[in-house]
Each structure stands twice: as C-alpha cells, then as structure tokens.
Amino acid sequence: MKPAAFTFHRPGSVDEALALLAQHGAAAKALGGGQSLGPMLNMRLAQPEHLIDLNDLIELDRVIDHGEWVEVGALTRHHRVATAPEIRQGVPLLADAAATIGHYAIRQRGTLGGSLVQADPAAQLPLVAVTLGADVMVRSRRGRRTVAAAEFLRAIMSVDLAGDELVTGVCFPRQPDGERWAFDLFSRRHGDFAIVAVALTLQLDDAGAIVALRLGVGGVGPVPMRLTAVEQRAVGLVPDGDTILDLARNAAAAITPEDDPLVPAKYRRDLVETLTARALRRVTADWPEVTT
Template sequence: MKPASFTYHRPGCLDDALGLMATLGVTAKPLAGGQSLGPMMNMRLARPEHVVDLNDLLELDFVRVTDAVVEIGALTRHHRVATDPEIARALPLLAKAAQSIGHYAIRQRGTLGGSLVHADPAAQYALVAITLDAEVVIRSARTTRVVPAVDFVQSIMTVDLAPDELVTAVRFRRLAPAEGWGFEMFSRRHGDFALVSVALTLRRDGHGAISNLRLGVGGVGPVPERLAVVERDACRLAADVGTIAVLARQAADNVTPEDDPQVPANYRRELVEAVTARALTAAVLKTESPS
C-alpha cells in the first residue's frame, strides 16, 4: 500500500506543465487532487515514472459565469463547485452533483478536471457534462482544442486525451431560469460510487407540458449515456405523475446494464426506474410556477 518510486515535478505555471508533459509523454502522470490517482498509486495499479504536480497552477482554479456559459477551471476543487454561489445560481444541477462526490475531506482536494479525466463510469461530472452538452477545453504545448464531453469520455477510464495534453477547463451551458433539473443517485454507502445516477433538465411549454427533456444515466455502462428515445418521446406529454411513471419505466427499458454477481442487471434496471422517477419529480416541481 505504498506507491512505487517516481520522479516528482512541480511546475509553477501552465506553460511549464505543458512543456513537461511534452517532454515526458507517456512516462508522466499529471497529479491534481490525487483522490483517485493516489489510491491507484498506493495499490500500484498506477506506477508512473514521473509525476507532474498541477496543484500550483492556480490559473486553472476559476469559475466564470456569463449570460450563456459557466466555464470552470480544471483545478477547481469539488468543494468550491459544490458551494460557489455563482454556480448555485447558474448551474445548481452541477452544484448538487458535486455535493454528492465522496466525502467532505475528499471534496476539499479532488478536482473537476481530475475526475473527468479519470473517467470512472459511475462518476458525477462526466454524467452532468454529457447531459448538459458541455465542452472540454484541452491544451498542449502544440495546440488548444475543444471537445464535446460526449466525445471526450470514450470508455471506462479512457478519454480523448494525448499524453502531452491537459484538460484546462470545462464549459457548461447555464440553465435557463425556467428550466427544471434533477440529479439523483443511489449508492450502497454514503460517499460511495453510485450504482445508478441520473441527471436531467426539462422545460414546460405554454400548456405546462414537458419540452426539451435532456436525460443522462450513469452507472449502467462504460460511460454515462443520454437516453435519446425517452428525450424525444417526452415531448408534449403532460407533466404529471402518470407521465413520470411512464418515462421512468421507459428509461429502465432503454438501458442495458451488465449482470454482475453483486449487482444483477435487473436490479440496476429497477434502480434506473426509481432514480429517474425521483429526478423527474424534482425537475417538474422546480418548474411549477409559483405565480
């Protein structure tokens, strides 16, 4: 339970970090909050020759909110995402997701970029990013590129990132004031990985019916997925208890979780139904006009 030997680098700014990544390539691992890489190194599942510590890159710890976009730096800690008043206003769905990550002490260190690059299939940020059509900003010494989250997260712990590249920020479209949202998850223990998690947003048309549903489900496959069929079929349905039950059932019918000895596929599918219903209910309640 002790990490293997490595050479330690502590760049003082992003350009220096990118220079190191360009030189060291596949022999290096960038270290952000260390709340996933640390355990992997302690268990020797990861044995990088070089560790490039990103914790001094304070230029990557930021929250910028404009009329349309919430852009968050890759080194922003979960605790800040969970408690930042601007994020709470512009993107409360993300704040709620961040509040559910690990534990209080873990959230003080873990980062947005680190979690997204680690790409655990049950992780919160990838689910929210894919559900909200977020974009991932990637830098290297060579170039800057912007990749839709849905393309960035490729498979279990596999993302579209070259060895010399670093994620520097994530851009989310902010929620409209009239947009309802829900984030719900089920895990066996507090702070543990979700067996199933659901993120969604919806609007109501002039007659109060559902429009523009975006529905993402995590924990049921190698990457979080959008349920396009349910999103389409929800359009124009009355926002009532019956519709919620139908859509939740449909969500469960549209996932194909793998059977595993501890979590049978059928159990996970039933969880999708229950958790989706909870998230839909929360979102619909948020769109009930108080006037």
C-alpha cells in the same frame, strides 16, 4: 503498499507543466486532487516515472461566468463547484451533483479535471457534463482544442487525451431561466460511488406540457449517456403520474447494463426506473396540474 519510485515535479505555470508533459509523455502522470491517483499509486496500479503536480497552477482553479456558458477550471475542487455562486446560479444541476460526491474531505481535494480524466461511469461530474452538453478544454504545447464531453469520455480511465495534453477546464452551457433540474443517485452507503445516478433538466410550457427534457444516466454502461429516445418521447406530454411512470419505464428499457458479480443488470434497470420517476416527481411537485 507504497508507490513505485517516481520523479516529482511541481511546475509553477501551465506552460511549465505542458513542457514537462511534452518531454516525458506516456512516462508521466498529472496529479490533480490525488483522490483517485493516490490510491492507484499506492496499489501500484499506476507506476509513472514522473509525477507532475498541478496544485500550484492556480490559473486552473477558476470559475468564470461568460453569460451563455460558465467556464470551470480543471483544478477547481468539487467543493467549489458545489458552492460557487456563478455555478449555483448558472448551472445549478452541476452544483447539486458536485455536493453529493464522496465525503467532505474528498470534495475539498478532488478536482473537476481529475474526475473527467478518471472517467468513472457512475461519477457525478462526467454525467452532468454529458447531460448538459459541456465542452472539455484541452491544451498541449501543440495547441488548444475543445471536445464535447460525450466524445471525450470513452470508458473508465480512458479518454480522448494524448500523453502530452492537459485538461484545462470545462465549459458548461448556462441552464435557461425557468428550467427545472434534479440529480439523484443510489449508493450502498453514504459517500460511496453511485451504483446508478440520474441527472435531468425539464422545461414546461404554461399549460404544464414538457417543452424539453434532458435525461442522463450513469453507472449503466462504460460511459454516462443521454437517453435521447426518452427525451424525444417526453416532448408535448403533461408529466402527470402516469406519464412519469411511462417515461421512467422507457428509461429503464433504453439501457443495456451488464450483469456483474455485485450488481445484477436488472437491479440497475430497476434503479434507473425508480430514480427517473423520483427525479421527475421532484421537479414537478409544485405544479398542481401535473402531480398526482
């Protein structure tokens, strides 16, 4: 099938793109990498009257290390997110997660902004944004605003973004020195969207006790989420084999996935338990006192 007719715009600056969005509003759609919007246009699930191609807006393809946080522009491709030295050093969880998205060709085209706005509950980048407490930067002709990723994401293809607004970037807090991290997912075939994905960071004190755990899960509800009750339970514990199993079981008990025709809720819960335990084992594997 081919897309319904639309007027194609190729603005040369963010200001020009914002002017087009202000003019056409809900009748327009921004085009990032086209890895989600392309198929939706072809299947006529999206039929915008105006398509505003962002691909000339090189000012949105940027990675800036601000010290306490790393700013990643909305047009930054997944491959660059996975490989940029500023991200590998400052936000390694983000880099590792981006490297697992789809296939190489998809990572060469797909963008951070597109992934956030598409808001698939199992997508890697929204999950990491929620887990790390990132902020989404939004701009329109009316001004700029910043919104926490956890508030920006509402459900698949539903985000806190007005018709005249563009996502211009995301600010990720730098991960503290010495913090351990792991990203893991389960999908039916390599390159498919995850059924369930888990992102975590862990800080241990000198005795091997947990100082801080951040645990995010995707694919278990309308949006990726932090399991804060499990994070709090973990503090002060030494993550030996029994503790890891206990935390993983608590993670599985903390979610309420729904049955769907392809994946029973229990299967997702089992995946959360397995992936959480695997990720915790991986980040503590070099710590003799805590491994079993």
